Amino acid sequence: MTNLPDWITGPLAEPGALKRAVVACVALSLGSGPVGVFLVLRRMSLIGDTMAHAILPGVAAGFLIAGMSIPVMSIGGFAAGLIVALLAGLVTRLTPVKEDASFASLLVISLALGVLMVGSHGDDEELVHVLFGDIGEVTDGSLVMISAVASVTLVGLAAIYRPLVVECFDPVFLRTVRGPGAAAHFAFLTLVVLNMVAAFQALGTLMAVGLMMLPAIAARFWAREVWSLAAVAVTIAIASSVIGLFLSLYLGAPSGPAIVLAAGIAYIGSLMLGPRDGLAARLLRQHHLRA
Amino acid sequence: MTGVIELRDVTLGYERHPAVHHVSGAFAAGSLTAIVGPNGAGKSTLMKGLAGLLRPLDGEIVRHGLARHDIAYLPQQTEIDNDFPISVLDVVVLGAWRRIGAFGRVTRAVRETAQAALTDVGLEGFGDRLIGALSVGQRQKALFARAMLADAPLLLLDEPFTAMDARTIDELMALVLRWHREGRTIVAVVHDFEQVRTCFPETLLLARDVVAWGSTASVLTSANLLKAAAVSDVWDRHAPVCERIDA
Numbered sequence: 001m002t003n004l005p006d007w008i009t010g011p012l013a014e015p016g017a018l019k020r021a022v023v024a025c026v027a028l029s030l031g032s033g034p035v036g037v038f039l040v041l042r043r044m045s046l047i048g049d050t051m052a053h054a055i056l057p058g059v060a061a062g063f064l065i066a067g068m069s070i071p072v073m074s075i076g077g078f079a080a081g082l083i084v085a086l087l088a089g090l091v092t093r094l095t096p097v098k099e100d101a102s103f104a105s106l107l108v109i110s111l112a113l114g115v116l117m118v119g120s121h122g123d124d125e126e127l128v129h130v131l132f133g134d135i136g137e138v139t140d141g142s143l144v145m146i147s148a149v150a151s152v153t154l155v156g157l158a159a160i161y162r163p164l165v166v167e168c169f170d171p172v173f174l175r176t177v178r179g180p181g182a183a184a185h186f187a188f189l190t191l192v193v194l195n196m197v198a199a200f201q202a203l204g205t206l207m208a209v210g211l212m213m214l215p216a217i218a219a220r221f222w223a224r225e226v227w228s229l230a231a232v233a234v235t236i237a238i239a240s241s242v243i244g245l246f247l248s249l250y251l252g253a254p255s256g257p258a259i260v261l262a263a264g265i266a267y268i269g270s271l272m273l274g275p276r277d278g279l280a281a282r283l284l285r286q287h288h289l290r291a
Numbered sequence: 292m293t294g295v296i297e298l299r300d301v302t303l304g305y306e307r308h309p310a311v312h313h314v315s316g317a318f319a320a321g322s323l324t325a326i327v328g329p330n331g332a333g334k335s336t337l338m339k340g341l342a343g344l345l346r347p348l349d350g351e352i353v354r355h356g357l358a359r360h361d362i363a364y365l366p367q368q369t370e371i372d373n374d375f376p377i378s379v380l381d382v383v384v385l386g387a388w389r390r391i392g393a394f395g396r397v398t399r400a401v402r403e404t405a406q407a408a409l410t411d412v413g414l415e416g417f418g419d420r421l422i423g424a425l426s427v428g429q430r431q432k433a434l435f436a437r438a439m440l441a442d443a444p445l446l447l448l449d450e451p452f453t454a455m456d457a458r459t460i461d462e463l464m465a466l467v468l469r470w471h472r473e474g475r476t477i478v479a480v481v482h483d484f485e486q487v488r489t490c491f492p493e494t495l496l497l498a499r500d501v502v503a504w505g506s507t508a509s510v511l512t513s514a515n516l517l518k519a520a521a522v523s524d525v526w527d528r529h530a531p532v533c534e535r536i537d538a
Contacts (some may be wrong), residue, residue, distance in 0.1 A: 172344065268301050
């Protein structure tokens with residue numbers, strides 16, 4: 001580690017911290033990428049955003065009970081995320097409120113509640129850590145958790161793949177054959193919450209959704225099939241989280257916004273240069289037509 | 292009269308506003324029936340009821356000796372997300388849901404049956420393309436191939452010929468007639484009276500109530516069609532709450 005410049009060794013006083021942070025980035029990306037692809041395909045991008053905010057009051061409750069203890073805060077966040085997913089489903093089924101509207105209402109309520117809870121009992125620095133993440137402090141314990149979530153996500157997605165795909169593509173067909181559409185939907189939401197919770201330490205609750213959505217949306221400019229979309233999303237997520245990690249160390253800024261900004265640049269780059277419907281590809285094609 | 296699927300005073304609708312009133316009758320085993328009627332007559336609602344996707348507000352729909360998997364229902368085109376990146380062959384394979392279910396393995400035999408079904412509908416070599424890359428007519432043929440894989444004794448087709456060109460309609464109709472010859476029971480919502488007269492032995496004329504139901508020649512009379520048009524002229528924007536349900 002002696003060859004590393006001061007801006008890296010400075011913030012990461014503990015040896016091995018950098019290695020842990022990079023491994024955390026890779027593990028997070030492996031889970032978040034494919035989940036993000038399905039969120040986009042199911043037209044649930046904004047619902048992913050809501051789930052990210054929904055975990056905040058749970059994280060805050062964990063913080064009130066045990067201070068900056070990542071395991072307790074994670075359990076709280078997971079519980080809160082599941083409760084919000086269930087509530088939103090109930091509101092949609094029992095009242096005339098549409099699903100996106102019921103998620104949007106729960107979003108602002110959760111965010112307000114969470115910020116008040118952390119703000120009333122912690123200092124500003126702790127609030128910033130919860131909202132925007134601090135990947136430099138990843139412990140062995142949280143690394144195990146993040147890796148476990150990535151494994152569960154990949155195995156889980158493989159298990160519910162068929163009903164999940166059919167529910168997106170042709171929900172009426174799935175109902176006709178009495179396929180497990182609702183079960184697949186809820187299992188998928190559980191995976192979304194799990195990945196949000198895994199990501200909150202590195203990215204913060206406000207930014208966790210960024211590593212899920214941006215690479216997934218960027219991927220559609222490079223690939224078409226579900227598996228290739230997921231592969232591209234994972235690659236973009238790994239690259240942007242590692243670049244973001246170094247950016248945050250260099251600037252001494254929270255890691256969440258740095259990682260999401262790197263993913264944002266990857267998204268804009270894909271939008272411009274991606275071979276499938278990217279702006280450059282479109283302009284070139286028009287040129288061909290004219291010539 | 293009994294049949295494969297029997298309706299006993301069935302009223303169907305959404306949020307207590309019935310779209311179809313007090314329908315009684317039966318689709319005989321092996322019959323080929325066209326459902327015709329003006330827009331808003333409740334044709335699609337009736338199809339959803341027959342498919343078991345909509346529970347009757349009143350009355351009952353009895354399926355004689357039909358399990359859930361014995362019904363292949365093809366909804367209107369608009370209910371499918373054609374942007375979804377799924378291959379044509381994968382769509383057709385779904386027809387074998389009874390055998391593969393949500394988690395079962397897709398065997399080579401199932402794949403080969405799906406390829407054969409694609410060849411049958413004239414889409415040989417299209418299996419690897421994404422469903423979104425097909426034309427409207429080709430997409431409908433792929434969904435017909437999926438229905439063939441399901442091997443269902445009862446087929447419910449909601450506007451299968453809408454937005455298709457004449458040649459595609461002929462090809463799809465030939466498949467329907469083949470299913471009819473194989474002894475399957477078929478109910479289809481159709482708009483073209485000429486096609487109904489030529490190809491469909493039975494017709495159900497619907498205008499929220501059943502105007503007429505029986506052999507096509509006896510149903511598609513000018514008197515019946517005038518009656519259906521007159522009923523549709525006086526429809527409000529909202530159907531009235533059905534009195535027999537309130538009581």
